[in-house]
Amino acid sequence: MPDIPDWMNILLRSITLVFTLFLLTKLLGKKHISQLSIFDYINGFVLGGIGAILTVHQDVNFWYGLMAMLVWFIIPFTIDYIALKSKTVRDFVQGKSTVIIQDGKIMEDNLKKELFSTDDLLVHLREKDIFHVADVEFALLEPTGKFSVLPKTDSRPLTAKDLNLKLAPKKEPQTVIMDGKMLLEPLANLNLNPAWLETELAKLNVTIENVFLGQADSDGQLTVDLYDDMLSIPSPTEKPLLLATLKKVQADLELYALETENQHSKQLYQVNAAKIEQAIELVDPYLK
């Protein structure tokens, strides 16, 4: 391109390459840097390197460079695609995880094979908040170099299942107000409408312009954060209040049953107190 001035040439090359690189890396997928294999890394560097050289070295033929970039893009892309379909290829390309601790015992041979020192092992365990190797039941070294640890049952965090607690299923909350503006799509996801939001905001006595962030959960409870942090907003009381009312009425009915001498009335109070108790049991997980 002899008739274009040098600065123009570089400008054109840069602009084209910025978009090409952006497009290629976008197509190569969403993997986080920490999930990349060494080959992915090198591949990225080479793509960037060719791009950089091509931008400023005018004696390099632009189209040759672009061709090289395409090769470095197409081959990894194809391999990734094949790996998606075939487990064998995947194991070869992405590698398999290595068992480091099994049944609470450290596999020294595997450690050596992965060039892992005892200190490395301890560091990785500490990163998982485990300071005592004896607390580990099973540990894996993932192909990406990450460490996955399954602690022994008695060292695991307590879950609701362990306590036999019945918890209400909670769906993900939706952000319905952002920067003082109503978001219609998340509202629709919860089967709610703008009128509902206006009512809830009126209940809290705030205007929508003053709301920095507002989220609604699947039970239709709205929580907001205001721009003005000096204003205090009431936390949702509807559910705890309802539960308290139920408990009070139940206790009252039991009291009436004790007080009355009329057998028929006594029985009626007792039966109904039992019914309310049953109702409390039913809704208790959902009102918490």
Add this chain to the structure above:
Amino acid sequence: MTVGANVKSSYFSIKSAEASLEQLAIKSNNKETKKALYDAQNLLSQVKEDLKKQIQFLAREEPQYK
């Protein structure tokens, strides 16, 4: 408060709780939650009916406080 007045106040508490439950059930998006809330509401409406009859019975028993 007389017994009649006490039972009446309980009756209205139940009535309010029943309505709250129904409101929550309508707002909820989850089938399980909905079912539990409606079941509870059903129980409360039975209690409400019983208490209503009891209030009438008590009104006959202690007409001076009606």
